[in-house]
Amino acid sequence: MTDANFWAGPWGWTIITIGQALAVIVGVMVSLAFLLWGDRKVWAGVQMRKGPNVVGPFGLMQSFADFFKFVLKEVIIPAGADKPVFLIAPLLTFVLAFMSWAVIPFAPGWVVSNINVGILYLFAISSLGVYGIIMGGWASNSKYPFLGGLRSAAQMVSYEVSLGFIIITVVLLAGSMNLSDIVNKQAGGFWNWNFLGGGGLLGLGIIKLPVMFGMMVMFYISALAETNRPPFDLPEAESELVAGYQVEYSSTPYLLFMIGEYANIVLMCAMITILFFGGWQSPIPMDSIIAPGTLAYTLISLGWFIVKVVFWFIMFAIAKAIVPRYRYDQLMRLGWKVFLPLSLVAVVIIAAYQVFGGNFA
Amino acid sequence: MLAIAFYILAAVTVVSGALVITARNPVHSVLFLILAFFSAAGLFVLMGAEFLAMLLVVVYVGAVAVLFLFVVMMLDVDFTKLRQGFANYLPIGMVVGILLLIELIMISSAVAQRGAAAGQSPQVYDAEMSNIEAIGRVLYTDYVYVFQAAGLVLLVAMIGAIVLTLQHRTYVKRQDIHTQVTRRRKDAVAIVKVKTGEGIKE
Numbered sequence: 434m435t436d437a438n439f440w441a442g443p444w445g446w447t448i449i450t451i452g453q454a455l456a457v458i459v460g461v462m463v464s465l466a467f468l469l470w471g472d473r474k475v476w477a478g479v480q481m482r483k484g485p486n487v488v489g490p491f492g493l494m495q496s497f498a499d500f501f502k503f504v505l506k507e508v509i510i511p512a513g514a515d516k517p518v519f520l521i522a523p524l525l526t527f528v529l530a531f532m533s534w535a536v537i538p539f540a541p542g543w544v545v546s547n548i549n550v551g552i553l554y555l556f557a558i559s560s561l562g563v564y565g566i567i568m569g570g571w572a573s574n575s576k577y578p579f580l581g582g583l584r585s586a587a588q589m590v591s592y593e594v595s596l597g598f599i600i601i602t603v604v605l606l607a608g609s610m611n612l613s614d615i616v617n618k619q620a621g622g623f624w625n626w627n628f629l630g631g632g633g634l635l636g637l638g639i640i641k642l643p644v645m646f647g648m649m650v651m652f653y654i655s656a657l658a659e660t661n662r663p664p665f666d667l668p669e670a671e672s673e674l675v676a677g678y679q680v681e682y683s684s685t686p687y688l689l690f691m692i693g694e695y696a697n698i699v700l701m702c703a704m705i706t707i708l709f710f711g712g713w714q715s716p717i718p719m720d721s722i723i724a725p726g727t728l729a730y731t732l733i734s735l736g737w738f739i740v741k742v743v744f745w746f747i748m749f750a751i752a753k754a755i756v757p758r759y760r761y762d763q764l765m766r767l768g769w770k771v772f773l774p775l776s777l778v779a780v781v782i783i784a785a786y787q788v789f790g791g792n793f794a
Numbered sequence: 795m796l797a798i799a800f801y802i803l804a805a806v807t808v809v810s811g812a813l814v815i816t817a818r819n820p821v822h823s824v825l826f827l828i829l830a831f832f833s834a835a836g837l838f839v840l841m842g843a844e845f846l847a848m849l850l851v852v853v854y855v856g857a858v859a860v861l862f863l864f865v866v867m868m869l870d871v872d873f874t875k876l877r878q879g880f881a882n883y884l885p886i887g888m889v890v891g892i893l894l895l896i897e898l899i900m901i902s903s904a905v906a907q908r909g910a911a912a913g914q915s916p917q918v919y920d921a922e923m924s925n926i927e928a929i930g931r932v933l934y935t936d937y938v939y940v941f942q943a944a945g946l947v948l949l950v951a952m953i954g955a956i957v958l959t960l961q962h963r964t965y966v967k968r969q970d971i972h973t974q975v976t977r978r979r980k981d982a983v984a985i986v987k988v989k990t991g992e993g994i995k996e
Contacts (some may be wrong), residue, residue, distance in 0.1 A: 549925070550844050550848050557848045560851070560852055560856025586864055
């Protein structure tokens with residue numbers, strides 16, 4: 434058996450895939466450490482503080498110091514807690530947050546699993562994320578975590594509905610549920626990206642521009658609600674629920690919850706990038722400068738992807754710093770009475786354009 | 795490889811299905827039910843029906859089971875009370891259970907003899923066609939009227955649920971965002987010159 438055969442066989446495939454998955458997980462974890470630092474810096478900047486600046490140059494190593502602090506502390510499990518569920522909940526949050534990254538295309542061809550229902554897979558996994566929170570809230574056997582868990586369950590289920598419809602508009606434009614296809618469809622400059630209607634704007638196509646721009650804004654707001662970020666951080670509203678579902682958690686389980694939460698936030702940033710901002714595509718076509726398919730082209734594409742994800746992460750961080758928290762009934766009203774009808778209308782408009790638009794062009 | 799995955803997923807499905815009915819704590823039951831749903835979705839993926847698998851996860855695990863969990867957590871279930879009526883309901887439960895078992899055996903034997911398990915795979919339009927396209931083609935051409943009728947049934951069920959639970963309580967103060975936003979300064983504020991010693995008359 435030669436080497437080439439081995440890598441094409443089932444065992445070789447398994448080893449390669451595990452290696453790729455590990456590379457993605459480690460990459461995401463390390464970048465999370467710095468994004469968390471960036472989040473705190475942005476937050477501090479808005480409030481005219483300095484933020485973390487002691488550990489390492491510019492405080493860059495702060496997240497690692499926090500990591501060791503969390504890991505070295507004692508794990509406290511409340512006496513009345515349901516022990517297995519209490520410990521499974523943070524693990525579930527953590528695992529699900531990283532499962533989704535399997536289908537994210539980072540650069541042309543750089544994706545662990547290029548499946549046909551990629552966007553649906555992302556949606557399914559993110560809809561499972563609610564279990565970590567609701568299980569943690571229930572298993573703590575305490576009132577504040579329970580209320581926080583219930584709140585977050587209702588909130589995440591509500592916003593998933595409109596999120597699904599927004600995703601459908603993008604799927605209609607791309608004509609595919611494969612994430613790489615969705616990105617490839619947006620090739621050729623920023624005017625072809627989905628947040629400006631995905632190209633073909635001449636004539637009747639101009640109708641796509643306001644609709645898709647609105648969809649991008651709604652996706653951003655729904656993503657804030659889906660990840661329990663301020664101004665929608667009602668599950669952990671410290672002024673009402675102390676810290677919601679996390680009250681009884683300490684040490685490593687808490688750390689897992691926090692990493693899972695931030696991994697989900699970065700995942701949402703990656704999703705906005707892929708769905709609306711052209712994924713790895715460069716804003717100005719660069720095919721004439723560098724030949725597609727070369728390593729340099731791939732690395733520059735990866736660079737564009739990272740730049741866009743960081744941009745959206747900064748948007749998330751700024752929203753946390755400058756927007757006051759919503760009240761619960763206002764949150765539900767926004768989800769069910771504003772976003773759901775608007776996204777339904779958008780689906781109808783985009784679908785109608787895709788079917789009949791060609792007749793008038 | 796495929797066989798190993800199948801046996802693991804099938805075993806998890808069956809074991810968690812059994813634990814759903816034997817678990818003492820109803821919340822644990824729902825959690826095992828979710829595990830059963832999830833591994834059933836895994837079985838769908840093994841069969842190449844990835845679209846159905848994702849739908850199963852999104853609809854049942856992501857929405858329906860969350861509501862189950864929601865309700866079960868809120869209910870204060872009293873186990874001793876629940877066990878008291880056990881003997882009374884046993885005969886009816888047995889009858890329903892046996893009927894379901896017979897139906898399941900009939901269906902599975904039919905599948906084994908004439909269905910997919912006997913090597914007669916269902917009609918395939920095009921080998922290149924993806925799951926979603928195949929399902930969409932069948933749903934919106936051959937079965938379009940039945941599909942729409944199913945939608946109507948769901949709509950009726952939804953309206954029924956709303957009618958049953960909706961109550962107009964006039965004494966509850968509600969926030970009307972539109973009136974709040976459209977309110978202007980002159981609607982709310984009036985500058986009055988107050989004479990000393992008289993105050994403002996209503």
